[in-house]
Amino acid sequence: APRVLNVNVGVLGHIDSGKTALARALSTTGSTAAFDRAPQSRARGITLDLGFSCLRTALPPQLGPGPGELQLTLVDCPGHASLIRTIIGGAQIIDLMMLVIDVTKGMQTQSAECLVIGQIACQRMVVVLNKIDLLPEGKRQSAIEKMTKKMQKTLENTKFSGCPIVAVAAKPGGPEAPESENPLGVSELIEVLKSQAYLPSRDPSGPFLMAVDHCFSIKGQGTVMTGTILSGSVSLGDNVEIPALKVTKKVKSMQMFHTPVTYAMQGDRVGICVTQFDPKLLERGLICTPESLHTIHAAIISLKKIQYFRGALQTKAKFHITVGHETVMGRVMFFSPAPADFNEEIQENAFDFDKDYLYQEEYLSKDSNSSKGGKENEQAGEVQLPRQQWALLEFEKPVTCPKLCLVIGSKLDTDIHANTCRLAFHGVLLQGTEDKNYTETFLPKLKVYKLKHKEGQVERVMDDYSVIGRSLFKKETNIQVFVGLKVKLSTGEDGIIDGGFGQSGKFKIRIPDGLKPETKTLLTVASKKKSKAGKGDTTKEEENSKNDSAQPITISLLFKRYVFDTQKKMIQS
Numbered sequence: 001a002p003r004v005l006n007v008n009v010g011v012l013g014h015i016d017s018g019k020t021a022l023a024r025a026l027s028t029t030g031s032t033a034a035f036d037r038a039p040q041s042r043a044r045g046i047t048l049d050l051g052f053s054c055l056r057t058a059l060p061p062q063l064g065p066g067p068g069e070l071q072l073t074l075v076d077c078p079g080h081a082s083l084i085r086t087i088i089g090g091a092q093i094i095d096l097m098m099l100v101i102d103v104t105k106g107m108q109t110q111s112a113e114c115l116v117i118g119q120i121a122c123q124r125m126v127v128v129l130n131k132i133d134l135l136p137e138g139k140r141q142s143a144i145e146k147m148t149k150k151m152q153k154t155l156e157n158t159k160f161s162g163c164p165i166v167a168v169a170a171k172p173g174g175p176e177a178p179e180s181e182n183p184l185g186v187s188e189l190i191e192v193l194k195s196q197a198y199l200p201s202r203d204p205s206g207p208f209l210m211a212v213d214h215c216f217s218i219k220g221q222g223t224v225m226t227g228t229i230l231s232g233s234v235s236l237g238d239n240v241e242i243p244a245l246k247v248t249k250k251v252k253s254m255q256m257f258h259t260p261v262t263y264a265m266q267g268d269r270v271g272i273c274v275t276q277f278d279p280k281l282l283e284r285g286l287i288c289t290p291e292s293l294h295t296i297h298a299a300i301i302s303l304k305k306i307q308y309f310r311g312a313l314q315t316k317a318k319f320h321i322t323v324g325h326e327t328v329m330g331r332v333m334f335f336s337p338a339p340a341d342f343n344e345e346i347q348e349n350a351f352d353f354d355k356d357y358l359y360q361e362e363y364l365s366k367d368s369n370s371s372k373g374g375k376e377n378e379q380a381g382e383v384q385l386p387r388q389q390w391a392l393l394e395f396e397k398p399v400t401c402p403k404l405c406l407v408i409g410s411k412l413d414t415d416i417h418a419n420t421c422r423l424a425f426h427g428v429l430l431q432g433t434e435d436k437n438y439t440e441t442f443l444p445k446l447k448v449y450k451l452k453h454k455e456g457q458v459e460r461v462m463d464d465y466s467v468i469g470r471s472l473f474k475k476e477t478n479i480q481v482f483v484g485l486k487v488k489l490s491t492g493e494d495g496i497i498d499g500g501f502g503q504s505g506k507f508k509i510r511i512p513d514g515l516k517p518e519t520k521t522l523l524t525v526a527s528k529k530k531s532k533a534g535k536g537d538t539t540k541e542e543e544n545s546k547n548d549s550a551q552p553i554t555i556s557l558l559f560k561r562y563v564f565d566t567q568k569k570m571i572q573s
Contacts, residue, residue: 004056004256005063006071006268007197008228010122012114013100018130022100022170023074025183026190027053054269060194070197073228073269095200095267096193097122103129103147103167107154112421115158116306120426121406124196125160127151128189133169164192204265207292208232208240209402210272215279222252223279225287226271231402232289233265240274241290243400245281248290249274286324286400295400296432298442299323299393300351301407303427305365310420313363319409319424321393324401332409333392333563334360335448342386349404351390351430359450359563363389363425391427392446405429443564451560452570458489458553459506461523464514468501469555475505482507482557486572490554491519497557509555522553 011019059068075094097118101111118125129151135143144167155161168185171177212227234240234251241248254261255271264270272287286293305313313334321330335357337344364385393407409425433442456472469487473479479500487495487509493516495509515523559570 004069004071006073008073008075008095010075010094010097012097014108014110017100017102018170019100023053025170025186027055027074072193094122096196097125098128099125100128100130102131104134113423116423119159125163126192126196127165129167130170132167133172166192200267202266204233206232207289208234209288212287213284215282217279222273222276224271224273229264229266229268231266236262239290240287242287243293244285293400293402294432294434295398296434297395297398298438299432300390300430301427302388302390302430303425305363305425306423308421309424313424315361320412322408323399324405326399328399329396330393334363336360336386336389342384346388353445357448359448446564448563449560454557456555465511467509468506469509470506473505479507487555487557
């Protein structure tokens with residue numbers, strides 16, 4: 001048989017931009033999941049699930065000599081905002097994206113979200129300006145040119161800058177028009193898609209993982225699961241696990257677009273027939289090599305903020321987290337390298353538990369609060385941002401996913417009609433924990449620390465080698481815990497906390513190298529002033545002189561504490 005090269009083309013865009021009509025106009029062989037098959041989808045006239053269909057054409061010259069066919073599998077992604085979860089599921093298997101724009105409306109909220117997903121999950125894009133039949137004939141060309149320029153401008157700061165833009169009318173006259181109306185521009189679009197097709201890097205090694213989007217049973221045969229292979233490969237007779245149902249089944253037969261096959265690999269669109277089970281139990285989900293997926297309660301990810309998301313990414317906030325093919329609520333905690341390591345090489349796909357990391361109240365970006373750091377930094381010019389940042393995700397319910405998978409965080413509860421991007425961050429899952437008691441077993445291994453800074457004042461001198469301090473601790477604080485910690489006086493001396501002094505939270509500081517004479521003078525002047533002032537005969541002049549000389553001497557205590565250290569130890573370098 002001549003070889004067939006499969007390229008997955010995602011059809012994404014705002015609701016009602018005509019994606020399904022376009023897929024229908026392009027395709028020759030519909031697959032089972034294609035063209036709005038869900039009854040609720042037909043009733044609402046919108047695509048609810050990922051529809052699939054395909055178009056076969058001669059292999060274009062850039063993909064090698066010899067006979068063969070190029071199969072473009074069209075993944076028609078729903079455009080409804082509440083269905084963005086489905087799109088994210090589909091985006092992981094897309095090689096080339098068609099962004100469908102209603103030429104009479106231009107970019108809309110979801111077109112922007114699709115663009116964001118495309119930038120995360122896909123390498124190439126073609127923009128399709130649809131519904132040109134709605135433009136009056138005389139002004140059509142100029143309107144198309146105007147919209148083309150506008151789209152080029154929108155795309156110039158994205159990785160799709162300069163991508164092809166094609167104008168079509170997938171279904172002239174709209175959904176009610178007779179079938180005899182021929183689509184406009186579709187054959188030109190097919191040529192552009194052929195020119196953009198490339199040999200996707202496919203890898204048959206590693207565990208088998210497939211995203212199932214449709215499941216049905218055939219009497220006397222078994223249950224068929226159709227979907228796209230995300231990684232690895234599968235052969236007749238293999239055992240595959242359905243983690244959601246906790247069962248393992250044997251592969252009895254396989255088909256690719258109505259042709260029986262014995263083997264399929266990453267990127268292929270395939271139907272797999274296994275021994276009978278109730279198809280209602282698995283409408284969509286993942287199947288895999290037995291035991292290759294893990295079900296995790298929490299994870300460490302490396303991440304980047306999505307530039308179009310408005311607002312800060314706060315630690316302790318909740319996001320909708322899409323991992324593998326599931327979306328669950330999760331709480332985040334952001335952290336960065338220790339400041340000395342901000343410029344370290346980025347660790348791809350690995351996480352080092354031996355390193356120390358700095359806790360962050362929010363993801364650090366050019367516009368976040370914590371990176372502003374007051375006036376001092378502004379003079380210094382560029383704000384220092386780490387090259388890589390991480391987050392700890394804690395899921396509200398466990399998620400089943402592959403080991404290193406794409407993670408997207410979004411705020412899907414934002415108003416659907418608000419004109420904002422709801423996708424907040426994307427990243428890679430580096431380390432998950434399957435342990436329910438992860439707060440006791442997994443988190444203590446994570447060395448994320450907070451820097452603590454306390455300030456107090458010197459009350460008086462005791463002798464050349466010790467002073468009494470106040471205001472560093474509350475009266476009820478157990479000062480014993482702090483004994484032995486190093487402090488620094490604002491006059492430059494180093495000291496060590498020696499113990500409490502009296503009952504009111506005061507404490508004694510030992511100064512191993514002794515007080516400087518000028519410090520002693522300052523302190524004796526201050527205490528004299530105090531005793532004098534106590535007699536109530538301070539004149540105006542004395543008031544002024546008091547402000548000059550007796551600047552209180554401050555004591556600062558710096559230490560770090562690990563967030564997940566159960567003993568709450570204080571550590572000083």
